[in-house]
Amino acid sequence: MTNSTSTGHNADDSIISIEDLSFSYDIGKTNTLRNISLKIPEGRVTSFIGPSGCGKSTLLRCLNRMNDLVETSRITGGRIEILGQDINAPDVDVIELRKHVGMLFQKYNPFPKSIYENVAYGLRVQGVRRMDILDQAVEESLRKAALWLEVKDRLDASALELSGGQQQRLCIARTIAVKPRIILMDEPCSALDPIATARIEELISELQDDFTIVIVTHNMQQAARVSDQTAFFYLGELVEYADTTTIFGNPKAKQTEDYISGRFG
Amino acid sequence: MANKFQSKERRLFGVGIQGWIKGFFSGNAGVSMGVIFLIFLFLVFEAVRFFPDHHRELKLVRRTGQEYVDFLRREARGYQEISSYTNQAYFQELDARFGVQRGLVDGFEVLQGMIEDGAEPEIEALAEARDVSDPVALRAAEKRYWGRVGEIVDSAERSSVDSFGRLSTEESAWQSLLQAARRYDAVEEETPDLILAAEARTESGMAEFRKAKTMISSAGSDLKNLRDRLVRIASATRKDAETDYSLGMRKKALLEGSGKLDGKAREEQIAEAEALKVLDQFPFEVRVQPIIDSHDEHQKAVEHLKEQLKKGIAALPTEFSSEASKKLVMKIREAEPAYLEALDQSLEEASEWTWNEEVNWSSSVSRFFLGKEWKTASGGWRQLYGFLPLFTGSVTISMIALCFALPFSIGAAIYVNQLSSRWERSFMKPAIEMIQAIPSIVLGFFGIMVLGNMLVEYSDSPWVSWLPGFPITQRLNMLNAGMLLALMAIPTIFTLCEDALNNVPRSFSEASLALGASRFQTVQRVVVPAAISGILAAVLLGLGRIIGETMVVLLVAGNRIAMPDWGDGLGIITQPSHTMTGIIAQEMGEVSEGTLHYRALFLIGLVLFVVSLLINLSAQKLTKRLGAHV
Ligand SMILES: Nc1ncnc2c1ncn2[C@@H]1O[C@H](COP(=O)(O)OP(=O)(O)OP(=O)(O)O)[C@@H](O)[C@H]1O
Ligand SMILES: [Mg+2]
Numbered sequence: 001m002t003n004s005t006s007t008g009h010n011a012d013d014s015i016i017s018i019e020d021l022s023f024s025y026d027i028g029k030t031n032t033l034r035n036i037s038l039k040i041p042e043g044r045v046t047s048f049i050g051p052s053g054c055g056k057s058t059l060l061r062c063l064n065r066m067n068d069l070v071e072t073s074r075i076t077g078g079r080i081e082i083l084g085q086d087i088n089a090p091d092v093d094v095i096e097l098r099k100h101v102g103m104l105f106q107k108y109n110p111f112p113k114s115i116y117e118n119v120a121y122g123l124r125v126q127g128v129r130r131m132d133i134l135d136q137a138v139e140e141s142l143r144k145a146a147l148w149l150e151v152k153d154r155l156d157a158s159a160l161e162l163s164g165g166q167q168q169r170l171c172i173a174r175t176i177a178v179k180p181r182i183i184l185m186d187e188p189c190s191a192l193d194p195i196a197t198a199r200i201e202e203l204i205s206e207l208q209d210d211f212t213i214v215i216v217t218h219n220m221q222q223a224a225r226v227s228d229q230t231a232f233f234y235l236g237e238l239v240e241y242a243d244t245t246t247i248f249g250n251p252k253a254k255q256t257e258d259y260i261s262g263r264f265g
Numbered sequence: 266m267a268n269k270f271q272s273k274e275r276r277l278f279g280v281g282i283q284g285w286i287k288g289f290f291s292g293n294a295g296v297s298m299g300v301i302f303l304i305f306l307f308l309v310f311e312a313v314r315f316f317p318d319h320h321r322e323l324k325l326v327r328r329t330g331q332e333y334v335d336f337l338r339r340e341a342r343g344y345q346e347i348s349s350y351t352n353q354a355y356f357q358e359l360d361a362r363f364g365v366q367r368g369l370v371d372g373f374e375v376l377q378g379m380i381e382d383g384a385e386p387e388i389e390a391l392a393e394a395r396d397v398s399d400p401v402a403l404r405a406a407e408k409r410y411w412g413r414v415g416e417i418v419d420s421a422e423r424s425s426v427d428s429f430g431r432l433s434t435e436e437s438a439w440q441s442l443l444q445a446a447r448r449y450d451a452v453e454e455e456t457p458d459l460i461l462a463a464e465a466r467t468e469s470g471m472a473e474f475r476k477a478k479t480m481i482s483s484a485g486s487d488l489k490n491l492r493d494r495l496v497r498i499a500s501a502t503r504k505d506a507e508t509d510y511s512l513g514m515r516k517k518a519l520l521e522g523s524g525k526l527d528g529k530a531r532e533e534q535i536a537e538a539e540a541l542k543v544l545d546q547f548p549f550e551v552r553v554q555p556i557i558d559s560h561d562e563h564q565k566a567v568e569h570l571k572e573q574l575k576k577g578i579a580a581l582p583t584e585f586s587s588e589a590s591k592k593l594v595m596k597i598r599e600a601e602p603a604y605l606e607a608l609d610q611s612l613e614e615a616s617e618w619t620w621n622e623e624v625n626w627s628s629s630v631s632r633f634f635l636g637k638e639w640k641t642a643s644g645g646w647r648q649l650y651g652f653l654p655l656f657t658g659s660v661t662i663s664m665i666a667l668c669f670a671l672p673f674s675i676g677a678a679i680y681v682n683q684l685s686s687r688w689e690r691s692f693m694k695p696a697i698e699m700i701q702a703i704p705s706i707v708l709g710f711f712g713i714m715v716l717g718n719m720l721v722e723y724s725d726s727p728w729v730s731w732l733p734g735f736p737i738t739q740r741l742n743m744l745n746a747g748m749l750l751a752l753m754a755i756p757t758i759f760t761l762c763e764d765a766l767n768n769v770p771r772s773f774s775e776a777s778l779a780l781g782a783s784r785f786q787t788v789q790r791v792v793v794p795a796a797i798s799g800i801l802a803a804v805l806l807g808l809g810r811i812i813g814e815t816m817v818v819l820l821v822a823g824n825r826i827a828m829p830d831w832g833d834g835l836g837i838i839t840q841p842s843h844t845m846t847g848i849i850a851q852e853m854g855e856v857s858e859g860t861l862h863y864r865a866l867f868l869i870g871l872v873l874f875v876v877s878l879l880i881n882l883s884a885q886k887l888t889k890r891l892g893a894h895v
Binding site: 064066069071095096098099102103105107109110111112113121122124125126171174175178 | 687
């Protein structure tokens, strides 16, 4: 098994650094993630691939500590550093962490509020009250999420009236309104049709100038299209991590080759 | 040609097994719906007949003149209130200004009694000795008498009986009273100078006030006498009219029944019917005449009352030693103009009153729904079925209960569902839901024996005595009942509320948390708004439970049928009250079927049913809205 810990980039430009991480949903039972080490470079798109149940979502949710919601879960070994800070250190405020590490979910989940309120939400909970600041942030975020032209005349309409693809782009706008450094995306297109998917992929390419993006996907072409690096996971372990072109053109591990060529998974 | 797809199912009476199973379940559903419908029909059928009966009753009240007499009764009632305030004010003031003197007079009376009882043989002996004038025997008798008196007074001094309470802080007055008692000669029965002086001082000091008091208390005597006379006349008329009516009914029944009999039996029954003396038309006109004729007298009595009352109130003092007395007199002065105006108005209505005017159908309805008094036939004078105080009581108690239940149940639901750890959740939820297992009779018992006493005992501590209606004087009141009902509503609201919160998709709160919102912000800005219709539905169903609850309010609410005294503002919550459910439970057992009273109770039952129905329907509507949006 070839565990690569480097992608050819310098360790310096990595924004996320995972070292020998093990994680369990129920301490005392088996580890869902085992000995994962991985450095994710800043300003790039990194994709996680692997068969269902191998722990991609779990790892992603470790990065913004969403797993805190599962009471019995624990990091059983290793550490995660983001921007050079151990995110599980006792003096880390998870709220501050999440402001820097945004997340997009598999099923688009806008709040049952207006479009405007959805985008403004992150700023409102930070205590921003001034309407001019909010207005500006909402417009800017919607423009970046390529949604502004479609919704600018009905910002007060309910978010639930939008189409699925629009709702997912609204969720992107909502996430970038907070100006995170990193955006985690867990299969963001799996509930969308090919055209909506294409638009999101386009968006991801545009966003990578401003954000570091980590994306989980089951769609090999998508991983190949959008990402700079790809990590392949199998049964809770990192099998191979390299430039996307390498992974898809010249995989080192047999399992990777089998998986991307569709022989299992 | 045989059907290829013919059913292979076995059939019974031409119906397949599937059909039977379906029939069984739909039958069950049908029966429950049918029962609800039947109950509703029964309620409506019994209840709406209240209105014609009520109309007949109102007509009778008018024909007999009872309605007129009620003017006088109302006039006298207001007057009696003022008069009783005056009395209270007088005695408060008396206590404050001449407490010591009163203590001396009362205390002496008690001591005097003790001496007369305790030294009876000695007194007799002394009286006899004085009569025979034998110096030796006299000296012996006197010695024994004074010795005995000394003992009695000593023991009184030691025990310092309650009756001397007024003097408990007045040591010197107390001593001089004892001194006077020691010298009291029970044969001569001469009141000591000390007591006479005290009486004289009180007398002269309070003379003015007493004069005013007497003026006020005698102001209404003419009116009261007239009222009593008219009450007797109208009551007699009413009794005769009712007897005549029921005889008439019986005669009619006998005559109708005789049609089914033959020969001798028939003749006998007809004869029996004929023997019943029924008036063709009850002579209301004649019987009501004395009441109509009394109008002049009535007018004079009221004029007299007004004049005397004005004078009396004007003569009340303006300076007081007692704060309580001052407040009472102020209350009297404030109430005076309104009362005088009410008198004028009542008199005017009385002069427009006619015994044979038709009774409006609408008043049969409005006097029930807007009536403020509830008096059943057993109460004597006349029956009154005013629904308003019962409704007000039920609503007030429910509101109190909601005020207590809402923060607890919704707060607990939010905590358990959103903020608690799994371990806390595992015992909190069952524990709160367990409250439901307490039988309501046990809660009622607790309310009477524990909560009621606690409220009375602790409500005058300085922490809480500033609250409206505090300190509480009555153990059984709306606050007490409301608090217990809140306890009963908490599990209902909690459970439904928790369900509503649970139905909010996890993805909402995850999205919020991922955007850097705190747990609390997430609850407040996302989860609760998303669950709000479910929460409102939970509150409504809790309200439904509270309104329909009977046992607790019957035991604990105090069962006083009267409109709350709005003058207390929010303090009305510590007043006792009766309720819609309580009155049915209390009185249904003793009414005879078909009476007006019986129908009035059914009508209340119908109102309750409709109210609960509306509450449940709106809760269902709200729940549907929640379902649609998730
Ligand atoms: N909240 C949880 N509590 C306990 N076990 C969990 C939880 N979430 C996931 N798991 C388990 O952890 C393992 C990894 O799950 P994870 O969701 O990370 O897989 P995945 O790679 O994202 O799969 P998929 O591609 O199907 O989304 C699975 O075996 C799953 O059953
Ligand atoms: Mg997943």
